[in-house]
Amino acid sequence: MAEQQIGIDWDEDFDRLTPSQFFRKNKQMLGFTGKIRSLTIVFHELITNSFDACEEAGILPDIDIELMRVDKEHYILRHKDNGPGIPEDYVMQVYCMMFAGSKFRNIQSRGQQGLGCSGCVLLSQMTTGKPAKVISCYKEGDEIKGVKMKFQMDVENNRGILMEREDYPAESTGVCIELQFKDVSYSMAEQGAFEYIRRTMIGNPHAQITFRDPTGHKYIFKRAADIVPVQPKEVLPHPKGVSADDLMTMAKNTDKRRYKSMLTASMSRMSNKRVDEIAEMTGIDMNKRPKDITFAEAEAIVHCFKKMKFMAPPTDGLIPIGSDQIEKGMKQILQPEFVTTITRKPVTYAGGVSFIIEAGLAYGGNSGRKVNEQRKSEIMRFANRVPLTFDAGSCAITEALKSIDWKRYGLKDLDNTPLTLFVNIISTQVPYLSTGKQSVSPEPEIVQEIRQATMKLARQLQKHIRSKRAAKEKEKRSKVFEEYVPVIIEEAAKLGETGVPEYQEVLAKVTKRALAELLGEKVEEEVEEEELDAIIMEEFDEMGYAVDEEHSNLNFEEEDDEEGEFEE
Amino acid sequence: MAEQQIGIDWDEDFDRLTPSQFFRKNKQMLGFTGKIRSLTIVFHELITNSFDACEEAGILPDIDIELMRVDKEHYILRHKDNGPGIPEDYVMQVYCMMFAGSKFRNIQSRGQQGLGCSGCVLLSQMTTGKPAKVISCYKEGDEIKGVKMKFQMDVENNRGILMEREDYPAESTGVCIELQFKDVSYSMAEQGAFEYIRRTMIGNPHAQITFRDPTGHKYIFKRAADIVPVQPKEVLPHPKGVSADDLMTMAKNTDKRRYKSMLTASMSRMSNKRVDEIAEMTGIDMNKRPKDITFAEAEAIVHCFKKMKFMAPPTDGLIPIGSDQIEKGMKQILQPEFVTTITRKPVTYAGGVSFIIEAGLAYGGNSGRKVNEQRKSEIMRFANRVPLTFDAGSCAITEALKSIDWKRYGLKDLDNTPLTLFVNIISTQVPYLSTGKQSVSPEPEIVQEIRQATMKLARQLQKHIRSKRAAKEKEKRSKVFEEYVPVIIEEAAKLGETGVPEYQEVLAKVTKRALAELLGEKVEEEVEEEELDAIIMEEFDEMGYAVDEEHSNLNFEEEDDEEGEFEE
Amino acid sequence: MTEIKQEGKSHKELRKEYTFNKLKGLGQEIIEEIEKQQVPSIKVPSRGTGNIVYDDAKRYYVLGDRYGRRSLGNVKQIRKLGQMVYVANFCKDLVAREKTATIREMYYVSEGWGISFKNQQESNIVGEDLEVTLGTTREDLGLMPEEDGASVYGDITLLDDDVEINAAKAGKSGYTISPTIDQVEFLDCGVERVIAVETMGMFHRMVQENANERFNTLIVGLKGQAARATRRFIKRVNEELELPVYICNDGDPWGFHIAQVIISGSAKLAHVNHDLATPNAKFMGVTASDIINYDLPTDKLKDVDVMRLKELSKDPRYKSDFWQTEIKKMLKIGKKAEQQSFSKYGLEYVVDNYFPEKLEQLEN
């Protein structure tokens, strides 16, 4: 039949792709869109990877990055860390195999799962055809081994092809990778690579990064804190955060032999007593083998979870930067006039996922973004210490900050204030909105926490600005008296047609009082002048016949409010 | 050493995922975010797949969809098509293997590469644990075979596990799949499944869809056109749209034995003469074996491509819906008072990628979105006939339509006009902005084409509205004369202190003239009243003393403009 | 009605002396405090809404007994105290020389003072402070508003300095009430009543139709919201000449309130209402009932009109049954009408029909 001939030829036309092939065609899924953004993502993946490796090994990260310009939109990137290194056998798996990486655990971590590094190599290869060069120095037993390799990615087979290899005389552990890129741009813009490093340093004051930019200028971002962050522990999932499908997967992968032991071993806050309660409620035999669990049973169990009360999840899996450390980081990078930071207590969203909000606010100095010689306010978003650079619009952090009435804190024009706001979300499961992990879903609990934290900082800032202004104000006061009292008394004498009396004592009295106020001493209460407490509309009419000397009072009230700002 | 102990245990902790495992953890990458959106994406994947299969086989698509509600947010979906069916051996590969699907070709197509159907099965399994049920009827030689299968997805191994299988008495070809979902919502909203079907029908008037919704209501979207769309041809890539990496991949996959023949065979508009020119410019020996090509050579060749002039790419690979068909679709679904459509000529973006813009505009009737009993304007975006439902904000179509000054076309309040705007982009490579393929990158050439097309439609609509109004207007005119002429003459007689003369003849004269105008005959030109052509500011001053009878003229000008709207 | 009180002249002189001494006393008070080595502080009656009280007996707003202070020892208040003393000296000089100045002029004069004003608003406030502190009006202090008052047409003879003026013989636009109206004496008066109208359009219509003679009345053209001088004039003709006063305005909340401010004074000027309010004056129209009874051409009430009407209905000055009924009626019909809309029935209708009918109602 004719139809048959134009249909699909299954043997010929049906195809199976490797992950590398897939992402080769869909590199936007890895965040590689746009010339500036692509390079920033490369920096992000490599730095993140180095940080995670160093911290897991308890090493203070020290990273050397060099970006050399070869030609227009053509760069060589050399990235070197002092981490534990990668054993030779795993080097090409890390850099050439998509979906290969640290095993997924319910742990607070920075990186993606096995896509980051191999993605960078893929981009390099696609744009330049050049191989990757890696030197890895690692410990084997007590010995430090070193290897220098040159390899390409075999996209068709999702693995690496070794081109050259030689031993390398290792002195200390670490990895150095060199990649070439075309069709990317280095930019000082907010979304560029430099700003990415700057922000990274604020979120990671225990790290040190040396960066040589394409002009040869060397930036040293010094370490502000000498303590390796405590390594986060893996946290077992909390029953409230588990789905039936998750239970099925646990059952499949467990080494326990009974439902009961599987449940207690795979989840936090899950005691034998709880399992017994579930058994009673569901009628499921908890001594069955985990492999025999059915989806219906899993659903029934999850249904129980939703109805039961559990202790909040353990929070020792969450390691915040800490308000001290944030302060150090912000001081180091921003040299602000004033800085205040906060680390909130852990709370949960979506029933059972813990998170911690940390925030910092720097004012004055080099705070804020410099735009045309003027400093504007800037917001730095972080998740698990990693700067979020793109997709700010829909992010929980942006939403929370927008919802704050900054005027209440005396910031009348937030945009034009020299201010840097730092917000970091720490969680084992940050609810990212998009593939690129660049924005956090605005879960109500998260937004609320960010608001609380930020408003506390804003209140601190308000106090700072107020006390600064108040100091100035008070100094002005005693001068006022010295200037006005003599003039007024002379004029009053003229009015009363009397002589000018001796007034030094009265003058001393009032200036003394002003001085006392300046020193914060208590003075007798003044009967305050009563305000014109509401606008009176009387004399206005639609026709615009306003009797001039009467309605001008309106402006007076505004003015008086301003004067009274620090008095109330 | 202590550090070593807390570092990574490579053998234990290093993991390699299958694509299914990866997407199981990252289902948002498949578009499954949100309860309403997830279900819409399922509809999209299944319908798209059926359309592609039917059309490749030259069959007019006829799809039966039934959505049954089991419980809150728990549905069974049965989707049946009349396509060519899937041979038994491939059924589980299509539905359970990620990255498996029709081979990637440079061809105008609807679907994604091997992720859609298996994604739906994955979602079903994750939310319900239920297996997929498929009946596939297909031709083997001249015989129609039928098979009924029940299977699950083996996520760890990225393949299917057959649970039941039986022969099925096939009468005609086609596939029927039944899947269960939880945590999804059926909604009538703009982003819901129903609206998705409605829009699909406008873009595919050759199809027929019968949809039974969860309340049991049966909607039959009838076929508006009886012609199967011409099957798009595969188009070889155009040299201007090819990267060095693409050339490398071509070289790797070609069966040709020389550079020369590989180049001419793999690209359009690439003659031997052209290859010789390139050889001369680059000095590359074009008789080398393709496998020997280096990245540097590929770059040199691509560099030549950029400098050379080629004919525009062939466009027989682009099969638009066609303005007639769009009109049929819009009439069928919207029963509008007025409809106008356009299919533009193919043009290219980014140097070498062809595309065609099609657009339709329906006005009145059921056009537009019904909001609180009022009809508002709506925009329907399509790419290769597939409705784009999400991420409208950043889309080329939205941007183009926003940039149009609708007031110029007499639409003073576009939002509140009962109007449906349809825009379809046809291309072998639609430049999607995001993973979900829900918005088109605003390439300048694309935006420009959409603007051109839409403005042409808007002009047609303006003509329609004008002529409708003009007809009413003219009818009113002769009445005006009959009413006013006698009154004015009486009043003039009173003013002139004369008697009232016979005026029937004059009255006849002017009404005849109005009639002539009504019939579109030419009448002698009137000396037009001169407009007060600019506002004169004289009499206003800051103090608000405006001399009343003088400045009121300002309003006059506006008013006169309004009256004159159809005269100019 | 033709009998004129002769206390004017001495009244004028008394007022001058009284004001002068008040000003001088203010200076003496301050100096005495200093001599006692105390920090001087002036009590200023509060003009905030909380201190504005409707006096049911007097039928207008007065100030209550709350007050604020201007102390020499308070950094916020010392400037205002100083400015007040300077203004007092300026006014004392004006009073002594029998001159007047506008506040604008004072503002410019203040450039040379030891404590000058930051802006005109500040000088307005301090002027008003002095007014309430001393219990005198601004006119007594020699501080005059910029704008003139209403136009008056009809048989009244005034003495301004040594010039005699008859308001029926000062031109078609009549006699203009100047801000110094308190210095003017009423010499003779041949009318029995006063009719004040909102617009000059209506004023000229009445002049043209000889309304002053036909109704034996003064015609007052208010030009919208009545200036202080106009209100003072109306109060004086009402009290000194015992003429009944009728006010005819547009039929809308703004017209109502122009009348009401003449009758019951304004809240904003509670401290001088005893000199300005004419509680015996009567509102003639246009009422909502007039709109219905005369079937007048109307405009729809705008949102701002409705809002204003609702405000008025809660104002103590409108608590009478008459006002409550008329406000409700206007809100119900949702319409307003202008004075001039009687022209629908011809230019003369308002004088030939409306005024006689309304006067009949109001006077019997």
Place this chain on the structure above:
Amino acid sequence: MTEIKQEGKSHKELRKEYTFNKLKGLGQEIIEEIEKQQVPSIKVPSRGTGNIVYDDAKRYYVLGDRYGRRSLGNVKQIRKLGQMVYVANFCKDLVAREKTATIREMYYVSEGWGISFKNQQESNIVGEDLEVTLGTTREDLGLMPEEDGASVYGDITLLDDDVEINAAKAGKSGYTISPTIDQVEFLDCGVERVIAVETMGMFHRMVQENANERFNTLIVGLKGQAARATRRFIKRVNEELELPVYICNDGDPWGFHIAQVIISGSAKLAHVNHDLATPNAKFMGVTASDIINYDLPTDKLKDVDVMRLKELSKDPRYKSDFWQTEIKKMLKIGKKAEQQSFSKYGLEYVVDNYFPEKLEQLEN
């Protein structure tokens, strides 16, 4: 200067007759066309900017020779033609009865007409159409503006109907120019010049300082932009009594232009400038040079001031060297000053020093 022209009375009658016949002629013209079985169509001189021409010889704006039409045969024009005929009949009646009406009154009267107005704007336009078509002023047609003109103080005696008024004896606020100023005769005049000032504050200052006697002048208080009646009055005293006119306004673009509209007429009223403009009047100040020379207190020019100054500098009425220099100077210093700012040197300074100095400059 005391010699008075006696053509007033006959002039008033002539004008009435002329206007009446013009109106009647309009009706006859239409009827004649009908009798000839032609479609009547009235030529109306265009008032668009394109037809407003500065006449160098006359030194004011006049209308050019472009015109539009109101045809009985055009659906857009027939309503306006009809309205014009109705307005003409209304005016003919006013003229015959020697009455006046405001346009607002006419608008209400028109409710009963065969073709009524949709809104007040429409009636304004048609009134103006009639004015330019017949070449008469609105005042001649009996259509009066609502508002009165300026206040006049000083020794001039007027005859309004049968009432004699001396503007030095009409109260402190002087004689108010009414819209019917063309019906007023000048009987006697004891002054040598006219000084017009922008604000009533300055007017009262001058009255208080006896400026009318000291400078042998009339004092005219313009109250901002001069009303038509004011401009007509100034033109008449300038031409009939041959009095030089000096205008003293605030030192800003708005003050400049208030003076300039009196001197050279407005573009907007080009069709009646022959009755309103006084090309011989002179601007006295406040000039930018005055601001500098007298070191006056100033405000910064606002954006809108700067824009307005730049507009003025391109206007043919400002093409003289004097104006070009002063505008440039003001833009350069970026400041403006009010008339009353002379008070910086004391209330009397403006009369004691500024006026004598400026008059000396202008008259010699």
